[in-house]
Amino acid sequence: MALSLKARKRLSLLILLIGLPVYIVACVSLVNWAWPDPQARPPLGAELAIYVGLGVLWAFPLKWVFKGVGQGD
Template sequence: MPKLSYKARRRWSLVVLLIGLPIYIVVAVNFTDWLRARYEGLPVLVELLVFVVLGFLWMLPLRSVFLGVGKADPDEEE
């Protein structure tokens, strides 16, 4: 897999945060609603655990996109 440039990572991180994350939140809430309906109510701690796990799960495949985005451009000449 080719390595993304700094500018490409910045652009992709914006796309993920502005478009992908809201879609993922809707999917996560619908999944939790489905679990609540399927098991006729979830205990609050189980529901919290599901949201915490889903909150970390979205970051794992996108880690390489967000690495170093907040720092100065390493390719830029001074």
């Protein structure tokens, strides 16, 4: 069953205002848990790749919600 445009807009707003900050905190906590010692952090390039990968990863399962939200009926 497809969601209406109004429902997708509301759901996307909910995801961006609540879900995305929770996901960001979870990702930072995960990386800090994996390297608990601040002196043993991964190299800057590897840490950047981890955060970029996690930053792109959240969008793939939710692509159907955001598709066409900026367009009219």
